[in-house]
Amino acid sequence: MAFYLAFKEVWRNKGRFLTFSMVIALITVLVLFIAALATGLANANKQYIDNLDADLLVYQENVDIQLTSSRIGESRLNDIRRLNGVADLGLIGFASGTIVFTDGREELDISLIGVQPGKPGEPAILAGQGLRSVRADEIVLPQEDAQRAGIKVGDQVTIKTIQGTEEEFFDLLVVGLSTPQQYFFQPGGVLPLETWDEIRPQAPGSGTDQVIGNIIAVKLEDPALLELMSSRIEQYVNDVEAADKPTAILALPGYSAQQSTLSTQQFFTFFIGVLVVGGFFQIQTLQKVGQIGMLKAIGTPNRIVASASLLQIIFVTAFGVFIGGAGTLLLALSMPAGIPIVFSGAAVIASIAALLLIGPMGGLVAIRLALRVEPLNAIGL
Amino acid sequence: MNNALETIKVRKEYGDVEVEVVAVDDVSIQIQPGEFVGLVGPSGSGKTSMLAMLAGLLSPTSGGIRIDGQAVEGMSDKELTRFRRQKIGFTFQANNLIPYLTALENVEMMLRLNGTLDKKGKARAKTLLDRLGLSDRLSNLPSQLSGGQQQRVAIARALIHDPSLVLADEPTASLDTERAYQVVETFANLIHEQKRAGIMVTHDLRMTKYVDRVIKMVDGQVVEELNDSKSIAALAAGTDREQTKTNGKAEAKTTKMDFSAQQLNYAAAGGD
Numbered sequence: 044m045a046f047y048l049a050f051k052e053v054w055r056n057k058g059r060f061l062t063f064s065m066v067i068a069l070i071t072v073l074v075l076f077i078a079a080l081a082t083g084l085a086n087a088n089k090q091y092i093d094n095l096d097a098d099l100l101v102y103q104e105n106v107d108i109q110l111t112s113s114r115i116g117e118s119r120l121n122d123i124r125r126l127n128g129v130a131d132l133g134l135i136g137f138a139s140g141t142i143v144f145t146d147g148r149e150e151l152d153i154s155l156i157g158v159q160p161g162k163p164g165e166p167a168i169l170a171g172q173g174l175r176s177v178r179a180d181e182i183v184l185p186q187e188d189a190q191r192a193g194i195k196v197g198d199q200v201t202i203k204t205i206q207g208t209e210e211e212f213f214d215l216l217v218v219g220l221s222t223p224q225q226y227f228f229q230p231g232g233v234l235p236l237e238t239w240d241e242i243r244p245q246a247p248g249s250g251t252d253q254v255i256g257n258i259i260a261v262k263l264e265d266p267a268l269l270e271l272m273s274s275r276i277e278q279y280v281n282d283v284e285a286a287d288k289p290t291a292i293l294a295l296p297g298y299s300a301q302q303s304t305l306s307t308q309q310f311f312t313f314f315i316g317v318l319v320v321g322g323f324f325q326i327q328t329l330q331k332v333g334q335i336g337m338l339k340a341i342g343t344p345n346r347i348v349a350s351a352s353l354l355q356i357i358f359v360t361a362f363g364v365f366i367g368g369a370g371t372l373l374l375a376l377s378m379p380a381g382i383p384i385v386f387s388g389a390a391v392i393a394s395i396a397a398l399l400l401i402g403p404m405g406g407l408v409a410i411r412l413a414l415r416v417e418p419l420n421a422i423g424l
Numbered sequence: 425m426n427n428a429l430e431t432i433k434v435r436k437e438y439g440d441v442e443v444e445v446v447a448v449d450d451v452s453i454q455i456q457p458g459e460f461v462g463l464v465g466p467s468g469s470g471k472t473s474m475l476a477m478l479a480g481l482l483s484p485t486s487g488g489i490r491i492d493g494q495a496v497e498g499m500s501d502k503e504l505t506r507f508r509r510q511k512i513g514f515t516f517q518a519n520n521l522i523p524y525l526t527a528l529e530n531v532e533m534m535l536r537l538n539g540t541l542d543k544k545g546k547a548r549a550k551t552l553l554d555r556l557g558l559s560d561r562l563s564n565l566p567s568q569l570s571g572g573q574q575q576r577v578a579i580a581r582a583l584i585h586d587p588s589l590v591l592a593d594e595p596t597a598s599l600d601t602e603r604a605y606q607v608v609e610t611f612a613n614l615i616h617e618q619k620r621a622g623i624m625v626t627h628d629l630r631m632t633k634y635v636d637r638v639i640k641m642v643d644g645q646v647v648e649e650l651n652d653s654k655s656i657a658a659l660a661a662g663t664d665r666e667q668t669k670t671n672g673k674a675e676a677k678t679t680k681m682d683f684s685a686q687q688l689n690y691a692a693a694g695g696d
Binding site for chain 1: 509518522565
């Protein structure tokens with residue numbers, strides 16, 4: 044009965060309800076795009092750290108686990124290696140560079156990530172092979188970015204970095220293509236640590252006997268002992284601080300501020316959605332007070348009146364979310380590749396579930412209003 | 425014969441101890457199946473409160489109401505809702521029909537609510553609408569029907585589920601005179617044929633032409649009852665004679681008998 048009444052009203056007022064569904068569709072597009080943007084921007088910043096095959100990251104002490112401020116050398120690497128419970132570890136360094144082309148192709152800015160071959164820090168290889176030695180003039184690039192730039196396994200690429208105040212160029216062999224590895228909004232090019240140390244931007248005469256990286260990625264024998272191992276490292280190794288990956292990600296430059304901004308936007312979009320749905324159905328219920336009174340007077344139970352209102356809200360919201368979802372998909376397909384929009388399954392499902400909830404949430408006031416209409420309204424008392 | 429409706433000293437008070445208004449004051453009436461009663465009276469006479477109590481929409485302060493022998497006054501809200509959809513048929517002054525259902529669907533609504541809509545029920549709804557001259561309007565929405573047609577659909581809905589009592593609240597208020605007569609005549613005929621008890625609350629005394637009994641209320645009390653057809657016809661005809669047209673609108677002047685315009689606060693009846 045409730046379904047019958049709800050369906051008939053929607054069907055016989057298609058124009059009105061369709062228009063409202065379109066409003067919900069627009070809210071859906073906005074919410075999904077913000078979610079995709081949040082994921083895309085988060086990935087662009089944290090992807091390499093997130094994908095690291097390590098449980099703990101070790102930083103220089105007193106740098107507030109700021110990756111770019113931390114300086115850590117090979118001596119610390121040996122100190123940590125000796126601790127019980129450490130399965131493997133690798134020194135990692137971060138810098139920036141640019142791949143330049145001689146055939147007119149657009150330059151590609153990349154993050155230069157120096158790693159120890161075979162140690163935590165190397166990405167998963169999709170094509171070609173991993174880095175062969177710590178001094179080899181080789182690089183592994185993310186497959187998607189390499190393909191977009193027209194780079195294949197076996198190609199020689201030229202990396203431009205600034206040494207002092209001068210531009211220097213270094214030729215590296217592309218030995219492999221990896222899973223996506225964005226770091227600091229740039230594709231991560233992974234190269235052997237000593238090669239990285241040679242080509243990374245640095246002031247003249249700043250070189251040292253040992254390679255200085257930014258962090259040490261530590262893989263534990265038992266990842267469940269994360270806190271214990273973190274304390275042990277800090278206790279037995281001088282001047283270092285350890286953090287797990289989620290903490291390290293939150294400390295990435297701009298990450299927290301960016302994600303909280305996007306979360307706030309998402310929350311307000313949901314909030315606006317709830318208000319819009321609530322307003323629409325409340326006005327509609329107010330316009331139908333006499334009609335609802337009549338329905339109750341002729342013996343329609345409250346549960347049918349309430350269910351009919353709820354079902355209507357669900358129809359309209361679900362249809363709007365469906366149209367909005369389809370529209371988002373079409374829009375996403377037409378977006379240029381450079382825009383950091385990533386539709387992750389979990390984020391999309393969470394957003395759609397939340398969007399489907401805004402209808403009933405917004406409509407609660409209208410349903411309550413409908414329930415409170417007295418059948419006496421039918422006779423004007 | 426058992427009464428279809430019986431009220432025993434029904435009283436309705438509004439307000440609190442300091443400001444108390446007695447809307448219905450110890451009213452006792454009986455109506456037989458097949459009897460069509462006109463409930464008349466001036467504004468504030470208690471007709472609508474009486475109708476609301478008979479319909480189970482309002483609880484009496486004291487007294488009893490029996491419909492088909494069942495006491496209404498002690499029922500819970502849930503029982504009253506079920507009682508209304510099973511035992512009572514309604515037509516209202518406004519908001520009579522569900523705007524997004526067709527004429528046929530509006531009539532079938534009562535059977536749906538009672539869970540008795542089957543092939544026979546559908547056929548009966550069509551037959552009833554056909555009887556009311558609406559066979560070519562079955563698929564029309566209320567907005568596509570005239571006021572008179574809408575009232576006839578409401579009458580069909582009020583009768584389709586075989587109620588014991590049919591209540592009509594000012595059913596002709598928005599109709600012109602000719603359509604109003606048609607609607608009330610049809611209503612009366614169906615009440616008589618189907619042996620239902622019917623009560624019509626009206627300001628328009630001309631419409632009493634088709635009722636079997638007139639109950640007049642003033643200040644919450646029944647002050648007069650007309651039972652014989654001659655007196656009722658005289659009441660209806662008297663007001664009819666004195667009905668004049670002014671500026672295209674019907675206007676009631678003073679009436680004879682006890683139903684003076686002053687007493688009834690009689691508003692203009694007829695055309696809209």
